[in-house]
Amino acid sequence: MKRPKYSVIKKATIGRDSRVYDQVNLYGCKIGKNTKIDSYVYIEEGVSIGDNCKIRPFVFIPTGVVIEDNVFIAPNVTFTNDKHPRAHGEWTRLNTRVKKNASIGAGSTINPGVQIGENALIGAGSVVTKNVPDNAIAVGIPARVVGSRPAPDEQNGHLSSSRVRTSR
Numbered sequence: 001m002k003r004p005k006y007s008v009i010k011k012a013t014i015g016r017d018s019r020v021y022d023q024v025n026l027y028g029c030k031i032g033k034n035t036k037i038d039s040y041v042y043i044e045e046g047v048s049i050g051d052n053c054k055i056r057p058f059v060f061i062p063t064g065v066v067i068e069d070n071v072f073i074a075p076n077v078t079f080t081n082d083k084h085p086r087a088h089g090e091w092t093r094l095n096t097r098v099k100k101n102a103s104i105g106a107g108s109t110i111n112p113g114v115q116i117g118e119n120a121l122i123g124a125g126s127v128v129t130k131n132v133p134d135n136a137i138a139v140g141i142p143a144r145v146v147g148s149r150p151a152p153d154e155q156n157g158h159l160s161s162s163r164v165r166t167s168r
């Protein structure tokens with residue numbers, strides 16, 4: 001991987017064909033193969049991100065988050081890991097998992113300790129406070145299930161419908 005000049009990358013494992021852009025902070029995390037980490041992304045220690053993911057600009061991913069393969073995280077998504085944060089003292093970390101093929105819409109906040117199901121889609125600007133089932137579309141504050149989306153073609157992780165596609 002070509003090392004981005006203005007990124008801070010320490011103790012991170014980055015898989016083959018993954019791309020990390022400039023102004024990124026990666027510490028002690030694991031990134032799979034063929035995954036894109038855009039500029040201004042901050043990923044903390046112990047985070048695991050799978051293969052073929054896209055993490056768009058200005059995303060925050062703290063310790064305790066696991067993102068499986070083929071996941072799309074839109075710009076300005078914030079993950080969290082402490083339900084009752086304070087500046088000092090003890091705290092309890094809650095872990096979050098985003099299952100394979102899920103997508104999280106722009107500007108969403110993922111509260112601590114939730115699981116976002118396989119192929120689920122979170123609408124833009126949502127706050128996810130509870131687990132989201134597989135294939136569900138969930139939107140709003142708090143995010144509620146409003147529909148479902150078709151399962152992707154397992155062979156390539158993309159939707160198998162006849163929609164016109166452009167690459168991102």
Ligand SMILES: CC(C)(COP(=O)(O)OP(=O)(O)OC[C@H]1O[C@@H](n2cnc3c(N)ncnc32)[C@H](O)[C@@H]1OP(=O)(O)O)[C@@H](O)C(=O)NCCC(=O)NCCS
Nearest residue numbers: 074075104105106107121122123124125126137138139140
């Ligand atoms: C949730 C989403 C998938 C719905 O798309 P859709 O199925 O085409 O639905 P529509 O746009 O027709 O909207 C249907 C209804 O949901 C509402 N709605 C759409 N998106 C919403 C959202 N993010 N939050 C709350 N309500 C939403 C619409 O206002 C509409 O309400 P109405 O029936 O009262 O008029 C889509 O709006 C969305 O948020 N996608 C994520 C976009 C994104 O972040 N992309 C990142 C790439 S840069």
